[in-house]
Amino acid sequence: MTNEEIKEQLEATFGDAITHAEVSPHGECVIRVAVEQLSAVMEDLKQNKDFDYLSQITGVDYLEQDREPRFDVVYELFSLTKDRHIRVHVGLPEDEPTIPSVYHLWRGADFPERELFDMFGFNVTGHPNMKRLIMPEGWEGHPLLKDYPLTVEEIAFSHNPDHKSELIKTQEDVKADPWA
Amino acid sequence: MGVTEQGLLERDKDTMTLNMGPQHPSTHGVFRVVLEMDGEIVRSAEPDIGFLHTGIEKTAENKRYVHCIPMTDRLDYLSPPQNNLAFCLTVERLLGLKELPARADYLRVIMCELGRIGSHLVWLGTHALDIGAMTVFLYAWREREMILDLNEMISGVRMMTSYIRVGGVAKDATPQWLDGVRKFIDHVPAKIDEYESLLTNNPIWLDRTRGIGTMTKEDALNWSMSGPVLRASGIDWDWRKKRPYSRYDEFKFDVPTQDHGDVYDRYLVRMEEMRQSREIIKQALDNLPDGPYKIEDNKVSLPPRDTLHTSMESLIHHFKLVSDGVKVPKGSAYVPTEGARGEVGFYIVSDGSNTPYRMKLRAPSFMAIPGMCKMMEGSFIADVVAIIGSIDIVMGEVDR
Numbered sequence: 001m002t003n004e005e006i007k008e009q010l011e012a013t014f015g016d017a018i019t020h021a022e023v024s025p026h027g028e029c030v031i032r033v034a035v036e037q038l039s040a041v042m043e044d045l046k047q048n049k050d051f052d053y054l055s056q057i058t059g060v061d062y063l064e065q066d067r068e069p070r071f072d073v074v075y076e077l078f079s080l081t082k083d084r085h086i087r088v089h090v091g092l093p094e095d096e097p098t099i100p101s102v103y104h105l106w107r108g109a110d111f112p113e114r115e116l117f118d119m120f121g122f123n124v125t126g127h128p129n130m131k132r133l134i135m136p137e138g139w140e141g142h143p144l145l146k147d148y149p150l151t152v153e154e155i156a157f158s159h160n161p162d163h164k165s166e167l168i169k170t171q172e173d174v175k176a177d178p179w180a
Numbered sequence: 181m182g183v184t185e186q187g188l189l190e191r192d193k194d195t196m197t198l199n200m201g202p203q204h205p206s207t208h209g210v211f212r213v214v215l216e217m218d219g220e221i222v223r224s225a226e227p228d229i230g231f232l233h234t235g236i237e238k239t240a241e242n243k244r245y246v247h248c249i250p251m252t253d254r255l256d257y258l259s260p261p262q263n264n265l266a267f268c269l270t271v272e273r274l275l276g277l278k279e280l281p282a283r284a285d286y287l288r289v290i291m292c293e294l295g296r297i298g299s300h301l302v303w304l305g306t307h308a309l310d311i312g313a314m315t316v317f318l319y320a321w322r323e324r325e326m327i328l329d330l331n332e333m334i335s336g337v338r339m340m341t342s343y344i345r346v347g348g349v350a351k352d353a354t355p356q357w358l359d360g361v362r363k364f365i366d367h368v369p370a371k372i373d374e375y376e377s378l379l380t381n382n383p384i385w386l387d388r389t390r391g392i393g394t395m396t397k398e399d400a401l402n403w404s405m406s407g408p409v410l411r412a413s414g415i416d417w418d419w420r421k422k423r424p425y426s427r428y429d430e431f432k433f434d435v436p437t438q439d440h441g442d443v444y445d446r447y448l449v450r451m452e453e454m455r456q457s458r459e460i461i462k463q464a465l466d467n468l469p470d471g472p473y474k475i476e477d478n479k480v481s482l483p484p485r486d487t488l489h490t491s492m493e494s495l496i497h498h499f500k501l502v503s504d505g506v507k508v509p510k511g512s513a514y515v516p517t518e519g520a521r522g523e524v525g526f527y528i529v530s531d532g533s534n535t536p537y538r539m540k541l542r543a544p545s546f547m548a549i550p551g552m553c554k555m556m557e558g559s560f561i562a563d564v565v566a567i568i569g570s571i572d573i574v575m576g577e578v579d580r
Contacts, residue, residue, distance in 0.1 A: 026273065026513075027423075052401045055516065056542040058527050065531060074527065076514055076542070080401060080417050087514070108404025110550040119237075134230035134579060143238055150242060 003029040006049055006086065014041055020089075028085040035090050039100045042075075042088070046105045051077040051086060054102070057112035059120040063146035070094040073116065075102070092122065101126035119144035195223055198561070202231045206310045206565040209575030213553065213564075220560050225553040229546075232579035240539040244505035245271055245346060248536065252526075253340035255541055255577040259299035259520040261291040263541075263577075264344035266517045269425055270526045271346045273513040275480060275506070282469040284348035285427040290361060290464050291334075291343055292426075293457040297368065298327040299520035299572075300450050300457075304375060307447070307569035311388045316378055323371050326364050333357045346506065347481035348474020362465055365458050372454055379447070389444035393555040393567035396441060403551030406544050407522025408449045409571060413441035419518040430467075431460045443563075443570040450572075480506050505534035514542075521545055521572055543577035 001009075003023045010031060011018050017037035022030050033041050045051040055076040062070055071092040078085050092099060099116075101124050103109045114133040116122045121142035124130060132139060141148050201212035210231035216224040236255065240248045252267045253260035265288055272280075305320035328338040334357050335341040335350060343350050379385045395405065400413035410417055418435040420428040436452035438445035474481045482501055483494035510532040516525040522544030529538040552571045556564050 054404050055523060055525070056527070056540070056547070058538075058540040060529055060538045064537075074512075076525075076527070078516075080415060083422065106404065107399075107402045107550065107554075108547055111546060134233050136230065143235065146241075148238075150238065 001049070001082070001084070003027065003084070003086075006084065007031070009049075010041070010044070013044065017041065028087055030087045030089070032089040032091070035092060035099060038088075038090055039102075042102050042105055045077060045086065045088075049084070049086075050079045050082045051084065053078045053080045054106035054108045054112075057102075057109060057116060059116050059122065059144065061120065061144065061146045068093075071097055071120065071122070073099055073122070096123075097121065098123040098125060100124075103127050118142065121145065194218065200564070202228075207568060208306065208573055209578075211549075211568070211573065211575055211578070213556075215556070215561065215564065217561065220562075222556050222559055222561060222564060225556040225564075227549050227553050229549065229575070229578050232575045234580065236580045237539055237541065240536055242535065244534050245508060245536065246505055248539065249345060250340065250342045252541075253342055255543065255580060256299075256519060256521065256524070256545075256574050257339065257576045258302050258574055259292075259295035260339065260341055261288070261295040261344055262517065262519040262524055264342060265292055265426065266515065266519070266524045267526050267528075268344050268346050269515040269517065270513050270528045271508060273515055274508045274511055274528060274530050275346070276509070277347065277475065277477075277480070280348060280426075280475060281472045282427065283352075283471045284473050284475075286464045286468050287349045287353055287473060288344055288426045289428065289431070290353075290461050291341070291349075293461045293464075294327050294330060294361070294364075296457045296520045297454050298324050300454050301327075303450060303520075303569075303572040307566075307572070308379065308385075310565045310569045311385070313379065313382075313385065316375055319371070319375060319378075323368060326367070330357065330360050330364065333360060345474065345481065347477065348472070352473040353468075358465060358468070361461065365461050365465070368458055369455065372451060372458075376451060380451075386444065388563075388566055389447060389570075390442060391440075392443045392559065392563045393570060394440065394442045395551065395555055399554070400441060400551070403554060404547045405522070405551050406547065407518065407520070408446055408453065409441075409522065409548060409551075411435065411437045412445040412449045414439045419516050419523060423516060425515065425517060428460075431463050433457075433460050443566050446570045507532065507534050508536075516542070519544060521574065522548070541577065541580060543580065545571070545573040545575075546578045546580075548573065549578065 007021045007023055007029050011021055014037055017034045018031055020032035024030055055078055058074040060072040069091040073090045073092060075088040099122055101113055113124045113127050117124055117130055118133045118135055119142055196217045198215045198217050200215055201207040202210040212228040214226040215222050236251050249264055252263040255263050301320040301324040305317035308316035331341050332338045334353060335343040395413050397414050400410050414437055416435055416437050421435055433456045436449050438448055478497035483497050487494040488498055508530040510530055512529040514525055514527045516523050525542040527540040528536050531537040548571050555567050
């Protein structure tokens with residue numbers, strides 16, 4: 001099955017749920033799926049198209065590009081037995097960023113899906129162990145959102161007796177006077 | 181928890197929770213795992229990461245492409261050239277650069293394979309040290325020192341080389357450096373045999389590694405393992421062969437695989453990989469083409485330094501590149517490459533400016549940790565250390 005055939009079969013099976021499909025010149029099939037049909041499409045890719053290896057899951061926040069919907073989740077899937085590559089994009093709206101888990105299909109989705117929640121605050125439904133992964137428990141905010149400010153974290157303690165916490169610049173200080 | 185009539189502590193459950201790490205010499209960095217112990221046997225293992233989080237992905241969104249390259253060194257700090265390469269290949273794909281000068285690709289390959297040998301030497305030394313073979317650690321460090329010296333010779337830095345740049349490499353290789361590499365590859369095969377003579381048939385080593393941390397073919401795929409771990413489980417998959425980049429298709433080398441998928445098989449695979457890397461470096465040195473070491477498009481790579489005094493155009497290009505950086509066309513790309521630990525790749529989204537809009541690292545160690553904790557289930561506590569060592573995690577790229 002070539003990339004062209006995979007693309008045609010997916011479009012024939014899922015119709016309108018595949019909002020965009022192309023075969024890139026680098027030998028990968030790139031599709032965009034409506035989030036309602038994501039579980040069905042992923043199931044089909046795993047069971048019928050032999051995509052047995054989940055390489056990674058990524059979130060992208062398109063806030064600065066004024067795009068609708070605001071978020072993208074990108075799945076990088078390979079078939080190591082049949083040598084295939086597909087990239088699945090899923091758009092998520094700002095007001096309800098909820099996405100079904102694919103943990104039951106690929107166990108490798110465990111950490112990346114927790115990272116999606118940790119870094120972007122997406123609500124991944126059906127994941128058995130959904131909690132923060134990299135940031136500490138009780139951390140406020142989701143760092144990879146584009147409206148999460150890039151600031152200096154306050155030092156919790158210091159052995160330097162001259163340390164003054166007012167020397168630390170926050171994002172607001174930098175905005176107010178970039179040359180300070 | 182109460183106290184029994186005999187004055188003993190009364191346990192409210194049959195298992196004991198044991199905390200391992202983050203400050204533990206055998207977790208290879210700041211990795212914490214909470215083990216649910218039933219006597220000596222691990223019932224479940226819960227990983228806890230994030231102690232080394234430095235926010236590299238967020239930082240990259242505020243830095244120019246050229247500034248991202250030194251940060252990629254710090255992800256997998258044991259084989260930095262492979263991170264540089266993965267990043268540069270992705271940016272080059274976004275820029276639409278089809279082909280680089282042959283010399284640039286060959287120098288990249290030499291650096292990456294040196295990095296792979298260096299990384300495997302660190303793995304071998306620390307892994308053997310964890311299991312109790314101290315001598316190998318000292319021997320492996322001795323050979324790694326030669327690689328660090330070569331790094332210093334070519335880039336001025338011993339570890340974080342940042343040698344591979346968008347459009348080529350930072351500097352041309354000198355004849356002295358090429359001599360040094362040749363000396364190293366003449367020296368290293370006997371040393372690999374020496375390590376093997378210490379370990380491969382050593383009964384203690386066999387007892388500690390055979391049949392430990394076994395992972396089947398199906399499980400290895402399902403848990404997104406990659407690199408040597410995948411190949412030790414019997415899946416013949418190497419990105420250098422399957423999606424050749426940097427002219428890897430011009431080199432003859434084998435991809436070692438094993439069938440059992442235990443700690444011992446991963447050891448065998450990595451030892452053979454070091455020999456194959458040496459073969460690749462030898463072929464690259466023998467056939468190293470002459471010519472430019474980076475592309476001549478001065479909108480992407482800096483013009484030669486000596487032309488700045490004579491050519492107005494070079495001066496303008498130099499000024500624009502240093503002060504503003506290269507503008508990358510809108511789009512997104514992902515190029516998988518074979519790092520020392522497995523599939524390394526950057527997913528980069530560009531909005532047409534000189535900074536990446538989103539940069540995501542696909543880190544092999546990060547993806548391997550859930551599978552690694554699954555391997556620990558049912559094993560003895562003493563084998564947990566062997567399993568962690570055999571996966572060869574680097575916390576720099578796990579926490580990013």
